[in-house]
Amino acid sequence: MTSKKYILGVFDDEDVLLNAIEKTRAAGTKIYDVFSPYPIHGIDDVLGIQRSRLPIVAFFCGLCGTSFALWMQIWMLGFDWPMIIGGKPHVALPAFIPVTFELTVLCAAFGMVITFFVISGLRPTLKVPVMDLRSTDDKYVMAIELKEGIDIQKLNDLLRSNGAIEVNEKEVVK
């Protein structure tokens, strides 16, 4: 059982929060995470979160789907068990397109979802610490991990001077 301590700055305004994130990061403090009741536009940029590389995964999964679908149909209907259907050639590309399209979409979507779950560690046993219940209602909570050498008083002043209405401490047991 390890436990970690967090300093929580509670805000009640979106714009104040965005400004405070910028100021806090400029002061050299590393922000653990920010909790808000809804997605805030532009928060990724101020938090310095890099763009997701998920689209690249989606592209290659889609490509796998396309190749698999084409290979499967060409091999099955053209070589493994050739059949004449509607007087068309064995390898009748236009007839293969709908299946190819479906498998491309399926593989891209599944590949993307599975990759996302694996990379972000979303599994059934995952326990998510709730820093402050009010962040699911009408408050925005900025969590900063309390490591050794961090001056609590200075952090408190920094958060309050940037518009935090409360500064709390929370211990999370994992």
Added chain:
Amino acid sequence: MITEERFSISKRSTNRFFFMIAIGLVLLVAGLIIAATSGGGHGEEHGAEAGHHAAGWGQRLLANLWMNNVYFTGIAVVGVLFIAIQYVAYAGWSVAIKRVPEAIGAYLPVGGIIMVLVFLLPIIFTGHNTLFHWTDHAVTDPTNDQYDPVIAGKSGYLNVIFYTIRMVAYFVLWFLFYKWLRRESLAEDLNGGLNHYNKSITLGAAFLVIFGVTSSMAAWDWVMSIDTHWFSTMFGWYVFASWWVSGLAAITLTIIFLKQMGYLKMVTSNHLHDLGKFLFGFSIFWTYIWFSQFMLYWYANIPEEAIYFIERLGGNNNHYTWIFFFNLLINFAFPFLVLMTRDAKRQMLMLKIVCIAILIGHWFDFYMMIMPGAMREEGGFGLIELGTALTFLGLFLWRYTSELTKANLVPLNHPFLDESVHHHV
């Protein structure tokens, strides 16, 4: 934050459009003279032995005028449609760019006049329009040996009088809604308030219903009836998809040009991103429609249906085969692969390249729809095609840009203006 932005176009630019029209006309006339002196005789001897009329220079001129006019009219009406959709969807993001699609409909009256003339003048002077086989009285007259029971069966819908009434009705309706939406928008600039906005929503909703019917019927009339025997229940969608995506490309291209000239300061890469998504998505939509139509005919392989694709793919001495594949390449593969990434949709350079490719590509798409039926294996690319396209482009740009200059580029009192300024994706 919000400033008065009025697009002004110098006398020189307007002159450039007239110059474009002039060059186009000169090329066209030169092409016609060359065609008439060299190719005319060839066409006549063909006509004598085959049952149908031969494609001479007159037919080529007619087909080109018709094709370019259908293409540019479509782009113009898509501007009105775009505005209507934005109103009905309560869209906020598009407010900063809405004056651009608002102005694009200015070509509609010109297109309407040209279309009525190109359709009616040959009928008045020669009795029938060679572009439309069904206008020939011989095919609907049971006593004539050229009687065609299939066409005669369609004559309740395809006859000159009803056709002309429909054509005029489409243009009048489209033009009225273009004018009304524009008038509300300009009145809003002066008066403010929500009245004009609410009225525009009603107008937009009505236009969507009307356009849903008229665009489909226009596609049957103007494009499908050239291949009179053939029909496709998807054709309305197909023509609409082609118009819509070229219209979007024209709107996006104008916005990029305006931005590079220093106008539309409120338009950011976020707005471009949305337009890019539109282009990307509807290029795929066009391909979906294209393929759905093609695959069913290919699979069923019923002669009277498959003939349409045979004429384009392998028939007519393989005359159109390269355009058939080029069409798919430039209108599907190219925008699909190039616009796939987020960055490409947010950059002006990439968007500009794709827009131009789509506009050229869908010009070829209309070429593909009209020329095989009108010209058989004699459809060409020469001075006539270039000249007509240039003339129409000049005409279109002249009407379009002069309408753009007539109003502030920022709809100052639009209720969603602020939302558009802060648009973020």
